[in-house]
Amino acid sequence: MNTVAMEIKVEIIKRETIKPSTPTPHHLRCFDLCLIDQLQPESYTSLVLFYSNSADSPLPYEERISQRLKASLAETLTRFYPLAGKIKDHVSIECNDDGADYFEARVYCRLSDILERPEQKMVRRFLPKEILSRQGTGKLVVVQASIFECGGMALGVCISHRLADASTTSMFIHGWACTALGSGPEAVPPEFGAASRLPPRREFSPTPPATHLVVEKSATRRYVFDASKITALKAKAASASVQKPTRVEAVSALIWRCATTVSGSKYGSLRPSKLIQMINIRKRLVPPSPENCFGNLVWSFEAQTGDCSDIELHSLAGELRKGIEGFTENYATKFQGDEAFSVVSKAYKEIDKLYTTEVIKFFCFSSWCRFPFYEADFGWGKPTWVSMGNMESKNVIVLMDTRDGSGIEAWVCLSEEDMALFERDSELLEFASLNPSVQN
Structure with missing residues (x-):
C-alpha cells in the first residue's frame, strides 16, 4: 500500500x-x-x-x-x-x-x-x-x-x-x-x-435514503479497466438478448458478480443480491428535459439476481439492460406533476425499506462516464487526472472515464471484510488493474 x-x-x-x-x-x-x-x-x-x-x-x-x-x-x-x-x-x-x-x-x-x-x-x-x-x-x-x-x-x-x-x-x-x-x-x-x-411538496419531507448507508469500517479501492480489457469483457458479457453490451453494462456486471460472489462466500452459499443503478433521466423523459437542466434529474432502476445460475456475466448484463428499458417503458411519461409525486413517494418507501432492513444484499452503482470533466481547462491545460473526492459509503460503486475516454476507473467501497476477498478475486483482476499509476 x-x-x-x-x-x-x-x-x-x-x-x-x-x-x-x-x-x-x-x-x-x-x-x-x-x-x-x-x-x-x-x-x-x-x-x-x-x-x-x-x-x-x-x-x-x-x-x-x-x-x-x-x-x-x-x-x-x-x-x-x-x-x-x-x-x-x-x-x-x-x-x-x-x-x-x-x-x-x-x-x-x-x-x-x-x-x-x-x-x-x-x-x-x-x-x-x-x-x-x-x-x-x-x-x-x-x-x-x-x-x-x-x-x-x-x-x-x-x-x-x-x-x-x-x-x-x-x-x-x-x-x-x-x-x-x-x-x-x-x-x-x-x-x-x-x-x-417536478414541483416540490411541503408535506413531503423524507429522510434521504442515502443517510442510511453505513460509512464505518469500509474500504475503498480504485480499479482501472483499459480499452482492450473492456473490449474482451464486452464480448464475454454479450448474449442473444444483449448482443452489444455497453462498456458501463459490462464493467458493472463484472463488479456486481464479483461482489455477490464475495458476499456469498461468507455464508457458504450464494444469496440473491440487488443492484440499484442511478441514471440521468433528462433525455429519457417524455417529453425530454433539456440536457442543461439544473438540479437532480436522476432516478434509479433495480436489477436482481435469483439463484446461482443467474450470476453469469451475460445474465447480469441482461438484467441491467432490462432495467434501463423498463424505466423507459414504465416511467418516462410519469415524471411530471401529481403523477410524479405518486411515483416518487411510492419508490421512496420501497427504497427506504431496502436500506433500513438489508434483507437482501444490495449494491448502488452510479456512472459518471461521458461527462466532460477532462475538458475543464482553466488556462493551464486540461486535467492530468480527475477523481471522486470522497467515497465512504458501503456497497457504493462509482464509474468514471479514464483520461483517454475509452477506459473506465471504478471506485468500489465495500465493508473491510468483503474488500479483503473482493480485491483478490481472480476474475476481476483478469480485466482490471488495482490502483495503477496515473502517470502511466
Missing part, C-alpha cells in the same frame, strides 16, 4: 468568500427545489481535478492562478445564482448572494508523488476538512485550490447534493473553466425549469 497519503502535508493558507460578480435580481431571490432534490442528503458532491505544471517551474504563478480562479468563479456564480444562496427550508433556496467558500492550500510534495499510486484517503486531503466531517461550511459551493511544490494543482470542487447531480456538477465546472479561459459566452447556460415539471 502507498504511504504517501499519511506523509504529505497540506496547509491551508487562506480562506475567502467569493460572491457573485453581479447581484441576483429581486425576482429570482427564491428558488424552488424540484421533487427529486427533496430526496437528496445534505452532503456534498465532490470532485478533485489534478493539473500538471507543463512549464515545471516552482510557483511564482500562484497569485495569478488564484486571481483567475476567484474572478471567474464570481462570474460563474452569477449564472448559477442558486448555488450562491443558502438552504431556506426543504423546498427552496434563498438566493441571497451568500457566495462560495474558497480555500487556498500549499502541498509539501510534488504532484507526481500523488499520482504514482493514488488512494481515496489521500485524495480527501484536497477537500476542506469541514466537508469531510459532514458539518459543511454553510455554503452550497466549496472550493479548495492546492498548489504543489512543482507548480501542479489539485482543484477540489464540492457542491451541495441538494442542488447538484453529476450532470449539474459537470455543467458548473465546464462553465467555470470556460469563463476562466475568456470563453464564458460559449458555455451553455443552466436551465432552471426542473421545479415546474
Whole structure:
C-alpha cells in the first residue's frame, strides 16, 4: 500500500468568500427545489481535478492562478445564482448572494508523488476538512485550490447534493473553466425549469435514503479497466438478448458478480443480491428535459439476481439492460406533476425499506462516464487526472472515464471484510488493474 497519503502535508493558507460578480435580481431571490432534490442528503458532491505544471517551474504563478480562479468563479456564480444562496427550508433556496467558500492550500510534495499510486484517503486531503466531517461550511459551493511544490494543482470542487447531480456538477465546472479561459459566452447556460415539471411538496419531507448507508469500517479501492480489457469483457458479457453490451453494462456486471460472489462466500452459499443503478433521466423523459437542466434529474432502476445460475456475466448484463428499458417503458411519461409525486413517494418507501432492513444484499452503482470533466481547462491545460473526492459509503460503486475516454476507473467501497476477498478475486483482476499509476 502507498504511504504517501499519511506523509504529505497540506496547509491551508487562506480562506475567502467569493460572491457573485453581479447581484441576483429581486425576482429570482427564491428558488424552488424540484421533487427529486427533496430526496437528496445534505452532503456534498465532490470532485478533485489534478493539473500538471507543463512549464515545471516552482510557483511564482500562484497569485495569478488564484486571481483567475476567484474572478471567474464570481462570474460563474452569477449564472448559477442558486448555488450562491443558502438552504431556506426543504423546498427552496434563498438566493441571497451568500457566495462560495474558497480555500487556498500549499502541498509539501510534488504532484507526481500523488499520482504514482493514488488512494481515496489521500485524495480527501484536497477537500476542506469541514466537508469531510459532514458539518459543511454553510455554503452550497466549496472550493479548495492546492498548489504543489512543482507548480501542479489539485482543484477540489464540492457542491451541495441538494442542488447538484453529476450532470449539474459537470455543467458548473465546464462553465467555470470556460469563463476562466475568456470563453464564458460559449458555455451553455443552466436551465432552471426542473421545479415546474417536478414541483416540490411541503408535506413531503423524507429522510434521504442515502443517510442510511453505513460509512464505518469500509474500504475503498480504485480499479482501472483499459480499452482492450473492456473490449474482451464486452464480448464475454454479450448474449442473444444483449448482443452489444455497453462498456458501463459490462464493467458493472463484472463488479456486481464479483461482489455477490464475495458476499456469498461468507455464508457458504450464494444469496440473491440487488443492484440499484442511478441514471440521468433528462433525455429519457417524455417529453425530454433539456440536457442543461439544473438540479437532480436522476432516478434509479433495480436489477436482481435469483439463484446461482443467474450470476453469469451475460445474465447480469441482461438484467441491467432490462432495467434501463423498463424505466423507459414504465416511467418516462410519469415524471411530471401529481403523477410524479405518486411515483416518487411510492419508490421512496420501497427504497427506504431496502436500506433500513438489508434483507437482501444490495449494491448502488452510479456512472459518471461521458461527462466532460477532462475538458475543464482553466488556462493551464486540461486535467492530468480527475477523481471522486470522497467515497465512504458501503456497497457504493462509482464509474468514471479514464483520461483517454475509452477506459473506465471504478471506485468500489465495500465493508473491510468483503474488500479483503473482493480485491483478490481472480476474475476481476483478469480485466482490471488495482490502483495503477496515473502517470502511466
